Amino acid sequence: RGDEFDTSGNPTNGTLGNLITSLDAFANGLIRSVNSIYSYSAQESVETDTISSPNSIPANLTDKSLDSLYSMYHILQSPIRDGNLILNIYNDQGELTNTQIKIPISPEDSINDVIDNINNELTSNGINDVEAKLINGQLKFVNISDSKETSKILVKDDGAQLFNALNQIEYQPLSKINETKMPLPLKNGSFDVVIYDDNGNALAKRKITVNMNSNDPKYSTIEGILSQINTPGVDDNEDNNLNNDIDDYYHAEFINGKLIFSKKTDKNTFIGLDNDSADFGGAMGINKFFDGDNASNIELKQEFQNDPSLIRASKTPTSGDNTIANNILQLQYENVTFYVNNTTSSNTIYEFYRSMTADLANETQTVSSKKESTQTLLKSISNEYYALSGVNIDEELINLEKFQRGYQANAKVITTINQMLDALFSIKQ
Numbered sequence: 319r320g321d322e323f324d325t326s327g328n329p330t331n332g333t334l335g336n337l338i339t340s341l342d343a344f345a346n347g348l349i350r351s352v353n354s355i356y357s358y359s360a361q362e363s364v365e366t367d368t369i370s371s372p373n374s375i376p377a378n379l380t381d382k383s384l385d386s387l388y389s390m391y392h393i394l395q396s397p398i399r400d401g402n403l404i405l406n407i408y409n410d411q412g413e414l415t416n417t418q419i420k421i422p423i424s425p426e427d428s429i430n431d432v433i434d435n436i437n438n439e440l441t442s443n444g445i446n447d448v449e450a451k452l453i454n455g456q457l458k459f460v461n462i463s464d465s466k467e468t469s470k471i472l473v474k475d476d477g478a479q480l481f482n483a484l485n486q487i488e489y490q491p492l493s494k495i496n497e498t499k500m501p502l503p504l505k506n507g508s509f510d511v512v513i514y515d516d517n518g519n520a521l522a523k524r525k526i527t528v529n530m531n532s533n534d535p536k537y538s539t540i541e542g543i544l545s546q547i548n549t550p551g552v553d554d555n556e557d558n559n560l561n562n563d564i565d566d567y568y569h570a571e572f573i574n575g576k577l578i579f580s581k582k583t584d585k586n587t588f589i590g591l592d593n594d595s596a597d598f599g600g601a602m603g604i605n606k607f608f609d610g611d612n613a614s615n616i617e618l619k620q621e622f623q624n625d626p627s628l629i630r631a632s633k634t635p636t637s638g639d640n641t642i643a644n645n646i647l648q649l650q651y652e653n654v655t656f657y658v659n660n661t662t663s664s665n666t667i668y669e670f671y672r673s674m675t676a677d678l679a680n681e682t683q684t685v686s687s688k689k690e691s692t693q694t695l696l697k698s699i700s701n702e703y704y705a706l707s708g709v710n711i712d713e714e715l716i717n718l719e720k721f722q723r724g725y726q727a728n729a730k731v732i733t734t735i736n737q738m739l740d741a742l743f744s745i746k747q
Contacts, residue, residue: 322335333685337674337678339659340674342612343657344613344670344674345612345613346612346657347655347667348616348654349502349600349610350597350600351597351600352600352646352649353600353605353606353607354600354601355642356599356646357590357598357605358591358592358594359590359630360514360588360589360635361588362581362589363579363580363581363589364578365579366578367501367576367603369575369577370575371574373484373485374456375387375429379393380430381428382428383428384398384425384427384483385398387429388483394484398427401422401477401478402422402423403432403475403476403480404473405472405474406471406472406534407419407445407470407471408471408545411552412469417443417445419443436449437449437450457484466571467548467571467572469549472535472541472542488541489539491539492504492538493531493538500601502597502611503597503655504598506528506529507595508527509591509593509598509599510524510526510591510593511523511547511568513587513588514587515586515588516636517635518635522555523564527546528598541572543598544570544571547579548569549565552564568580568587568589569582577602577604588635649667650668651666652666653666654670656670
């Protein structure tokens with residue numbers, strides 16, 4: 319069974335623990351891979367499950383110190399420390415500029431102080447079209463014109479741990495939240511965001527890069543991934559027209575722990591992913607096919623259980639191409655990334671399953687052999703024990719007769735000695 323357990327009480331080592339871990343890794347890889355493929359299926363809009371629950375600062379506490387928000391009001395999940403918030407600035411084409419802004423933050427500051435300091439620094443650096451703002455109690459960087467999150471400012475370093483305290487994971491390194499808060503693992507790679515019309519024609523396509531090892535937050539944070547989608551000056555169609563690209567049809571946001579792709583026009587358009595080598599769709603839960611994240615809770619999405627006719631086999635809004643169904647079928651022959659006990663392996667679903675069952679068979683054989691050896695040893699010890707501690711009635715009766723006769727003989731000796739002593743005492747007198 320093992321002697322180490324997770325928070326749910328399940329063993330994490332020993333034969334049983336290793337089996338549970340392997341089963342969870344198997345289900346996890348299956349869920350993530352199938353969901354990534356199913357995210358290719360274009361939808362009118364996208365909203366994932368809640369990935370995190372950010373802390374919100376009430377309006378009546380925005381002038382209180384960050385230290386008191388943690389220690390007195392228990393709004394922040396960890397203390398703020400003296401440090402700098404470093405911001406990278408990008409242009410309309412998504413290119414990194416030479417401007418880098420550093421804002422000192424202290425536990426004695428209020429969230430209003432932080433916002434004022436950020437905006438003063440932005441203004442002093444000639445950045446007048448974006449600002450820091452508290453939206454629903456959460457700190458956001460937005461365009462002044464429409465209050466939508468901007469693609470021009472990204473958090474390079476949160477030295478004060480402000481966003482960690484607020485649990486706003488979009489501003490934290492993907493490598494950190496991938497290990498602690500992402501429902502399913504994400505890996506380095508890329509994916510395409512594709513916009514379709516209702517006839518299934520691709521209107522725009524943009525490749526998005528995920529690199530958790532990059533020092534550039536554009537590639538290594540959720541907010542950076544969203545900024546790649548929202549950058550306005552990218553000519554996706556290479557037609558010298560900046561009004562028919564991904565950012566003109568949809569806007570990507572991370573609101574209250576959910577990733578949302580919302581329409582920006584009244585046109586009848588659809589959005590989906592394609593060529594997802596980062597497993598972004600499966601990790602974030604975009605247009606899911608499976609619910610759950612391990613062997614104990616994997617199941618078909620409840621919406622599809624209620625109405626199987628909603629399951630889509632095609633990638634585009636038109637029916638008949640069966641791309642999604644064929645890709646899921648083809649998955650059995652392709653390598654899938656599995657994560658087992660903090661190690662990564664790449665294998666086909668069948669080979670991983672066969673390896674898992676082979677390991678179980680070997681463990682079973684080993685346990686069976688140990689059981690037989692132990693039972694044989696136990697039987698031998700038991701026989702020896704009973705041989706030494708058991709009672710033979712006939713033998714014990716004979717011994718009792720011997721002891722009784724010996725006692726009687728000893729008694730006669732003592733009687734005779736007493737008589738001799740009495741005789742000696744009589745002579746003396």
